[in-house]
Amino acid sequence: MIKIVFLLNAVTLVRCVLPRCEPGNYFQGWCKVAVEPKPKCTDVVLGYCDDMSYSKTLFPNLLEHKTREEAELSTEYLLLSVIHSLLNGECNPDIRMLGCSVLAPRCDNGKIIKPCRSSCELVQKSCAHAFEGIDMAWPYFLDCDRFFVSEEEGCYDPLEGLREMQEMVMPSVSPEEPSTAIKFAYHSNTQMFNILKKTAAQCLHISRTYSIGRSVEGEDLLVIEFSSNPGAHELLEPEVRYIGNMHGNEVMGRELLIYLAQYLCSEYLLGNIRIQTLVNTTRIHILPSMNPDGYELASADMQSGSDTDYDEVAQPRANSIGRANAQNIDLNRNFPDLTSIFYNRRRFKRNRSDHIPIPTSYWFGKVAPESYAVMKWMRSIPFVISANLHGGDLVVSYPYDLSKHPLENMFSPTPDEQVFSKLARTYADARATMSNDDMSRCGGTFGDKGGIVNGAKWYSIAGGELRGHNCQFN
Numbered sequence: 001m002i003k004i005v006f007l008l009n010a011v012t013l014v015r016c017v018l019p020r021c022e023p024g025n026y027f028q029g030w031c032k033v034a035v036e037p038k039p040k041c042t043d044v045v046l047g048y049c050d051d052m053s054y055s056k057t058l059f060p061n062l063l064e065h066k067t068r069e070e071a072e073l074s075t076e077y078l079l080l081s082v083i084h085s086l087l088n089g090e091c092n093p094d095i096r097m098l099g100c101s102v103l104a105p106r107c108d109n110g111k112i113i114k115p116c117r118s119s120c121e122l123v124q125k126s127c128a129h130a131f132e133g134i135d136m137a138w139p140y141f142l143d144c145d146r147f148f149v150s151e152e153e154g155c156y157d158p159l160e161g162l163r164e165m166q167e168m169v170m171p172s173v174s175p176e177e178p179s180t181a182i183k184f185a186y187h188s189n190t191q192m193f194n195i196l197k198k199t200a201a202q203c204l205h206i207s208r209t210y211s212i213g214r215s216v217e218g219e220d221l222l223v224i225e226f227s228s229n230p231g232a233h234e235l236l237e238p239e240v241r242y243i244g245n246m247h248g249n250e251v252m253g254r255e256l257l258i259y260l261a262q263y264l265c266s267e268y269l270l271g272n273i274r275i276q277t278l279v280n281t282t283r284i285h286i287l288p289s290m291n292p293d294g295y296e297l298a299s300a301d302m303q304s305g306s307d308t309d310y311d312e313v314a315q316p317r318a319n320s321i322g323r324a325n326a327q328n329i330d331l332n333r334n335f336p337d338l339t340s341i342f343y344n345r346r347r348f349k350r351n352r353s354d355h356i357p358i359p360t361s362y363w364f365g366k367v368a369p370e371s372y373a374v375m376k377w378m379r380s381i382p383f384v385i386s387a388n389l390h391g392g393d394l395v396v397s398y399p400y401d402l403s404k405h406p407l408e409n410m411f412s413p414t415p416d417e418q419v420f421s422k423l424a425r426t427y428a429d430a431r432a433t434m435s436n437d438d439m440s441r442c443g444g445t446f447g448d449k450g451g452i453v454n455g456a457k458w459y460s461i462a463g464g465e466l467r468g469h470n471c472q473f474n
């Protein structure tokens with residue numbers, strides 16, 4: 001109590017000593033006007049922000065941290081220090097630099113220049129998948145509306161430093177010979193989904209991902225699309241479809257399609273004219289895995305080492321574990337058998353080989369969600385050409401797959417035989433190994449046939465395969 005009284009007395013005393021500044025007193029020099037010191041730009045000394053394109057900042061920053069120490073001890077700065085490992089290296093350094101532009105904003109002539117909203121929105125769009133992947137909300141202090149301003153208000157690009165660095169690296173790539181750096185490794189389902197989403201984000205103006213449905217175990221059947229106008233069918237623009245990993249243990253097609261997606265994106269960005277023309281004149285849909293559940297099974301089986309013949313590499317191989325989906329349905333025997341219907345009606349005049357309706361009896365059988373998703377997909381997009389990548393031999397096999405005489409493997413052409421054999425030949429001829437006629441080479445079974453074969457001549461599938469369904473349905 002005594003202490004408080006004393007303090008109060010002291011305060012009163014001070015107030016008495018200081019002269020009150022009345023108008024007119026300034027001229028007599030009795031009191032001084034409290035002049036706020038002019039704000040001064042200081043060096044950016046935050047360790048995680050030392051690669052920004054500017055060197056001066058100002059406190060308080062945009063988050064009202066008054067000093068560098070306060071900023072350094074803040075939870076926002078702590079987040080920036082771990083964001084790289086949190087997002088598994090994705091979206092970095094973009095996210096960190098965006099954060100730095102708020103925590104240590106650029107300072108010119110004693111004034112803070114705010115970062116551009118457009119840069120923030122771009123990073124947010126392209127990094128949304130990375131945050132989704134770890135179930136984390138977009139950080140509040142990177143709110144594009146709140147802390148960032150428009151070009152008209154005078155802003156700067158917080159990623160300027162990054163772009164300068166990229167430009168220093170870029171000239172080594174010759175525009176005539178663009179090249180894509182691809183890391184060859186097998187991808188888990190999660191890794192595959194991440195890569196596809198990341199690739200679509202990198203090529204936002206020509207790409208998007210979408211799901212056509214879910215597997216039995218609830219995995220997305222994720223498609224990546226490339227087109228000059230993603231998400232829209234344009235009149236006369238051919239729709240192209242690739243499917244891989246329909247048999248879960250056949251992984252080559254799955255990996256090839258993951259690489260194809262990355263290749264299309266990066267070559268487009270690098271200015272490869274051929275790829276740019278391809279993407280601008282067609283709409284390409286890629287489903288790297290139609291059977292993600294089967295893949296998981298095959299992959300787990302391989303890792304458990306139940307088959308000692310496996311390579312050291314984590315590659316599911318030639319036993320049949322994971323071939324079917326999680327309901328043990330072989331997806332390439334699960335489509336409506338429209339080829340048989342076509343054969344049965346052959347003797348009738350004006351029998352159509354296309355747009356044959358799916359018979360009601362088909363729906364009484366077990367239809368896998370994966371097959372159903374692909375059928376729905378075919379109904380929604382008018383595909384004109386498609387490829388389905390399997391594993392097991394080196395050959396382009398084209399329809400029909402069901403022999404005219406079911407018990408015999410015999411050449412069974414579709415009405416479009418010339419188109420199909422030409423397409424198959426074009427594909428095979430473009431690949432040195434495939435068109436190599438040496439029967440003793442690896443995968444040389446079809447060496448003497450130039451690497452192509454009519455499916456039914458190879459071995460007749462008793463119906464329900466996707467390709468037959470394609471031919472008669474579309």
Ligand SMILES: [Zn+2]
Nearest residue numbers: 247250390391
């Ligand atoms: Zn297969």
